[in-house]
Amino acid sequence: MVEPVGFIEAWKAQFPESDPPKMELRSVGGIEQELEKCKASIRRLEMEVNKERFRMIYLQTLLAKERKSYDRQRWGFRKAQMNEVGDQAGLGAESQQPHVQEQGERSRFQPVGEARSKQRPPTARKSASHDGPFTGTPPTYGYDADRAEEQRRHHDILPYIDDSPSSSPHLSSKSRSSRDTLSSGSLESSKSVSTELDLEKGLEMRKWVLSGILASEETYLSHLEALLLPMKPLKAAATTSQPVLTIPQIETIFFKVPELYEVHKEFYDGLLPRVQQWSHHQRVGDLFQKQASQLGVYRAFVDNYEVAVETAEKCCQANTQFAEISEYLTGVMSYCSDLGCNVIHAAVSPFSLKALLYKPVDRVTRSTLVLHDLLKHTPCSHPDHPLLQDALRISQNFLSSINEETTPRRQSMTVKKGENRQLLKDSFMVELVEGARKLRHVFLFTDLLLCAKLKKQIGGKSQQYDSKWYIPLSDLTFQNADESEPLHIPQVPDEELDAMKVKISHIKSEIQREKRANKGSKVIERLRKKLSEQESLLLLTSPGMALRVHNRNGKGYTFLMSSDYERAEWKETIREQQKKYRQQCDLYSMLQMLTNSCVKLQTVHHIPLTINKEDESPGLHGFLNVIVHSASGLKQSLNLYCTLEVDSFGYFANKAKTRVYRYTTEPKWNEEFEIDLEGSQTLRLLCYEKSYNKTKQIKEDGDSTDRIIGKGQIPLDPQTLQGKDWQRTLIPMNGIEVKLSVKFTSREFSLKRMPSRKPMGVFGIKISTVTKREHSKVPYIVRQCLEEIERRGMEEVGIYRVSGVATDIQALKAAFDTNNKDVSVMMSEMDVNAIAGTLKLYFRELPEPLFTDDLYPNFAGGIALSDSVAKESCMLNLLLSLPEPNLVTFLFLLDHLKRVADKESINKMSLHNLATVFGPTLLRPAEKDSMIPTNPTQPISMGDSWSLEVMSQVQVLLYFLQLETIPTPDSKRQSILFSTEV
Numbered sequence: 001m002v003e004p005v006g007f008i009e010a011w012k013a014q015f016p017e018s019d020p021p022k023m024e025l026r027s028v029g030g031i032e033q034e035l036e037k038c039k040a041s042i043r044r045l046e047m048e049v050n051k052e053r054f055r056m057i058y059l060q061t062l063l064a065k066e067r068k069s070y071d072r073q074r075w076g077f078r079k080a081q082m083n084e085v086g087d088q089a090g091l092g093a094e095s096q097q098p099h100v101q102e103q104g105e106r107s108r109f110q111p112v113g114e115a116r117s118k119q120r121p122p123t124a125r126k127s128a129s130h131d132g133p134f135t136g137t138p139p140t141y142g143y144d145a146d147r148a149e150e151q152r153r154h155h156d157i158l159p160y161i162d163d164s165p166s167s168s169p170h171l172s173s174k175s176r177s178s179r180d181t182l183s184s185g186s187l188e189s190s191k192s193v194s195t196e197l198d199l200e201k202g203l204e205m206r207k208w209v210l211s212g213i214l215a216s217e218e219t220y221l222s223h224l225e226a227l228l229l230p231m232k233p234l235k236a237a238a239t240t241s242q243p244v245l246t247i248p249q250i251e252t253i254f255f256k257v258p259e260l261y262e263v264h265k266e267f268y269d270g271l272l273p274r275v276q277q278w279s280h281h282q283r284v285g286d287l288f289q290k291q292a293s294q295l296g297v298y299r300a301f302v303d304n305y306e307v308a309v310e311t312a313e314k315c316c317q318a319n320t321q322f323a324e325i326s327e328y329l330t331g332v333m334s335y336c337s338d339l340g341c342n343v344i345h346a347a348v349s350p351f352s353l354k355a356l357l358y359k360p361v362d363r364v365t366r367s368t369l370v371l372h373d374l375l376k377h378t379p380c381s382h383p384d385h386p387l388l389q390d391a392l393r394i395s396q397n398f399l400s401s402i403n404e405e406t407t408p409r410r411q412s413m414t415v416k417k418g419e420n421r422q423l424l425k426d427s428f429m430v431e432l433v434e435g436a437r438k439l440r441h442v443f444l445f446t447d448l449l450l451c452a453k454l455k456k457q458i459g460g461k462s463q464q465y466d467s468k469w470y471i472p473l474s475d476l477t478f479q480n481a482d483e484s485e486p487l488h489i490p491q492v493p494d495e496e497l498d499a500m501k502v503k504i505s506h507i508k509s510e511i512q513r514e515k516r517a518n519k520g521s522k523v524i525e526r527l528r529k530k531l532s533e534q535e536s537l538l539l540l541t542s543p544g545m546a547l548r549v550h551n552r553n554g555k556g557y558t559f560l561m562s563s564d565y566e567r568a569e570w571k572e573t574i575r576e577q578q579k580k581y582r583q584q585c586d587l588y589s590m591l592q593m594l595t596n597s598c599v600k601l602q603t604v605h606h607i608p609l610t611i612n613k614e615d616e617s618p619g620l621h622g623f624l625n626v627i628v629h630s631a632s633g634l635k636q637s638l639n640l641y642c643t644l645e646v647d648s649f650g651y652f653a654n655k656a657k658t659r660v661y662r663y664t665t666e667p668k669w670n671e672e673f674e675i676d677l678e679g680s681q682t683l684r685l686l687c688y689e690k691s692y693n694k695t696k697q698i699k700e701d702g703d704s705t706d707r708i709i710g711k712g713q714i715p716l717d718p719q720t721l722q723g724k725d726w727q728r729t730l731i732p733m734n735g736i737e738v739k740l741s742v743k744f745t746s747r748e749f750s751l752k753r754m755p756s757r758k759p760m761g762v763f764g765i766k767i768s769t770v771t772k773r774e775h776s777k778v779p780y781i782v783r784q785c786l787e788e789i790e791r792r793g794m795e796e797v798g799i800y801r802v803s804g805v806a807t808d809i810q811a812l813k814a815a816f817d818t819n820n821k822d823v824s825v826m827m828s829e830m831d832v833n834a835i836a837g838t839l840k841l842y843f844r845e846l847p848e849p850l851f852t853d854d855l856y857p858n859f860a861g862g863i864a865l866s867d868s869v870a871k872e873s874c875m876l877n878l879l880l881s882l883p884e885p886n887l888v889t890f891l892f893l894l895d896h897l898k899r900v901a902d903k904e905s906i907n908k909m910s911l912h913n914l915a916t917v918f919g920p921t922l923l924r925p926a927e928k929d930s931m932i933p934t935n936p937t938q939p940i941s942m943g944d945s946w947s948l949e950v951m952s953q954v955q956v957l958l959y960f961l962q963l964e965t966i967p968t969p970d971s972k973r974q975s976i977l978f979s980t981e982v
Contacts, residue, residue, distance in 0.1 A: 068388070778888060862956075879960065
């Protein structure tokens with residue numbers, strides 16, 4: 001018999017109130033038998049726990065429904081509109097109206113999964129319900145991802161298919177569950193508990209991702225069904241005397257569609273019961289692996305796609321009956337809806353035959369994204385992990401094979417270097433050509449301005465330029481006398497720019513990971529190529545300031561820049577050279593030779609990408625506080641203001657602007673700004689004279705008539721800024737001196753969220769404590785600040801973005817902390833930007849963010865989901881999981897921010913701008929001391945990816961700001977059945 005050494009002692013130490021079980025360990029077979037008994041007992045107990053959890057949730061829901069006054073009093077801002085239960089008995093028919101209204105309100109938030117289950121026929125699906133008795137699958141709230149995508153589809157040619165994870169920016173975030181330290185127990189025990197909690201949260205996200213995939217698969221099947229519906233009658237008609245289409249035409253148009261339907265129907269029918277009978281041990285990897293192995297059907301469909309579309313278009317032109325069928329598939333899809341095909345938006349958004357044929361192409365291009373999402377939330381120890389990795393490998397290889405292209409080799413030519421001229425300045429710029437942005441290399445020589453395009457470097461050949469145009473300096477002007485209208489510059493939305501930055505940060509972190517893992521150079525080269533493409537795209541789309549030049553015939557050319565500093569430098573250099581050199585020149589015959597000689601010049605800049613600056617300093621990542629004190633040295637009184645620029649992602653951008661100091665020789669602004677640094681190395685300051693001349697509003701560059709009277713810059717040296725104290729500096733510019741104070745705060749020190757030492761204050765106190773003390777749903781400080789801003793700050797330009805005076809903010813903070821009765825009077829007399837700053841400070845100093853430390857990793861994971869249905873379901877359920885004071889306060893603030901954005905045309909604050917301001921404030925968890933490196937001057941590595949976290953926080957808030965409908969706290973009861981809390 002095998003002796004269980006130490007078992008009895010260990011059992012008694014862990015479970016002193018129970019006797020150790022007796023085990024028959026006479027042989028290896030006996031040990032295996034006891035092990036199987038133990039596993040069976042665990043499975044049985046897990047089933048019992050699931051049953052009791054379901055019963056508890058049902059009873060909670062039933063109890064909530066019975067409390068009639070509960071619904072109308074959740075907000076706390078209005079009186080209950082329903083009478084007590086005892087009063088309703090004698091009210092007759094009128095007493096039923098509030099109840100009917102309440103039911104109507106509930107129906108707006110009915111999960112789509114429930115609506116779908118009523119529409120699908122028994123023959124099409126055995127059961128369309130995704131929710132088994134123990135699942136806890138969240139509702140999907142009626143979002144149709146394919147319908148939303150349809151509005152921006154153009155199907156003339158096949159798109160390039162990006163098979164990388166970065167094609168869908170996955171915003172990573174560090175796990176925060178280890179923040180809570182245990183009051184007792186060993187360090188190993190604490191880590192074990194933290195790891196188990198992380199694993200539990202990851203598996204819960206896995207369930208939500210699968211539920212979203214199931215819903216998306218159901219929608220896709222309905223599209224394939226609608227595509228197949230006209231095929232059968234068309235085939236039947238083809239054998240009659242009056243065919244609509246011939247058999248070969250039908251087979252060409254609907255080629256491989258039935259096979260695609262069978263592949264996805266088999267996948268859906270296999271996945272549905274597994275999601276219904278969900279447990280964390282459920283396996284689905286074999287289904288994804290099998291589906292990936294059948295991608296050959298998609299290869300045949302994609303190869304035939306253009307032929308199918310072309311054939312369909314020709315048949316539409318030749319046969320009016322088929323044209324009607326092809327154009328008005330709404331009727332076909334409505335008929336399909338009557339049969340239960342779940343096309344709930346058909347009457348609103350009709351799909352043409354061409355649009356439906358594109359659905360499989362679109363589906364296969366996104367096949368790797370759902371696998372990335374699922375792998376992200378599947379632990380490496382889970383049996384599904386290797387199967388999903390294999391499915392991802394197959395899918396990536398399939399997409400790569402589709403993308404293979406052959407690029408023709410180009411001939412290179414070498415030319416002699418141009419003589420008798422010198423290169424003064426050059427830079428890569430964006431030229432606006434007939435409304436399109438083009439990347440150009442611009443050269444300023446001693447006698448001309450040359451614009452060229454850098455050709456792609458292929459086959460190891462040297463770089464070559466293609467000249468576009470040139471202007472002799474003697475003929476160049478910055479203003480055309482006939483030009484009076486401002487230039488319209490197409491702007492790229494901030495959301496798209498941020499998405500590019502997310503991809504850049506993600507690729508950089510991947511490169512660092514591969515380098516640390518000593519992976520092969522091919523992987524790193526592939527990532528570096530992607531990084532170069534993304535940075536080039538950002539460089540092309542970000543500039544928005546115009547620099548216009550004209551030749552002597554009045555022909556104009558427009559460059560776009562991101563920095564007024566750089567624009568001023570180009571103008572100054574050109575004007576100085578024009579004074580020195582006035583000789584006429586005719587260069588057309590030697591233009592190409594001059595262009596190609598630029599390649600040999602050592603001073604020519606490379607495209608300003610970080611991939612070309614690998615050996616340079618990584619710059620600073622964190623926050624730079626700048627106080628613009630005063631200026632001296634002015635010879636006459638002027639109306640002055642200053643702007644601040646810093647560099648990030650390869651270009652400079654304007655970050656702050658002081659107020660205008662009226663008619664003085666010694667302006668004293670004393671304004672403080674907080675600037676976000678993303679690998680920044682330089683701070684620039686420009687000083688302007690404000691023009692109030694209303695008769696001349698437009699200059700030659702389409703900008704205002706404000707004149708730059710001085711500019712200067714200082715390097716942002718990590719060694720110099722390593723201290724926590726303010727450092728004063730002086731920037732000389734054209735005889736003027738501007739005094740500044742700067743202080744740098746690295747990311748890890750930026751948000752400590754320390755609890756307040758004033759228990760009766762409001763700053764640094766938990767929001768639940770404040771609302772309980774005040775007997776309100778929303779803290780008094782939040783209501784007062786928002787009320788004052790809505791009264792007189794909704795049309796304030798840059799509200800929430802422009803910094804308030806620091807002393808005013810501190811005065812308001814002290815007044816709220818001491819419960820000063822005159823605080824409302826103080827607010828009415830203060831600048832509205834100080835009130836906005838006080839509100840931001842309150843949320844920033846909460847000991848725990850409004851979105852809570854525990855839920856933050858889930859919000860960051862939810863916003864990274866690729867499938868729109870799963871994302872909305874996940875995000876709304878997470879939102880409704882917030883504690884009640886946090887949820888009500890957030891919804892109260894959210895309504896206000898939407899009203900601010902409604903006046904964007906006046907206050908210049910879009911939803912994205914507001915999300916940028918409030919996202920990190922509301923979501924970013926406190927940084928613990930354990931996360932602070934021993935060397936505070938050490939730059940944050942892109943592997944840690946602070947920029948990814950900040951952008952993730954912005955995207956979470958922006959997501960809720962852009963949602964048209966968010967469930968009120970009243971509807972929180974509806975998601976109780978989907979809760980997994982015990």
